[in-house]
Amino acid sequence: MHDQFDISLEDSDLLGEVELTTNLIIAASETDSRLSTEEIDRILGVVPRPRRET
Template sequence: MPLHDAVALAEIDLYTDVLAAVSEADAPLTTEELDRVLGVRPRTTASPAPARVSLA
């Protein structure tokens, strides 16, 4: 009986998208490029930005 974890599969899919984008880039991805790859929509309010997480 196969076991499917939808959250884990979604995370793997996002990670794969990021790795593909990084492998095609000539330089580190900008925040905007990373947001685009992850499908993050731009903020529409003037609220402060959340803390950044370094992937390095």
């Protein structure tokens, strides 16, 4: 018999977001100052765009 309440609550996208948020919280709690934009980008794995020449 199938139990309608036996469902998986795993959402890989959500788990990834929780991990990123947790990493930010840990990094913020380990410093006495604000995290710079560069530090936040590094923690989140953001790759900076190459600068365009004007």
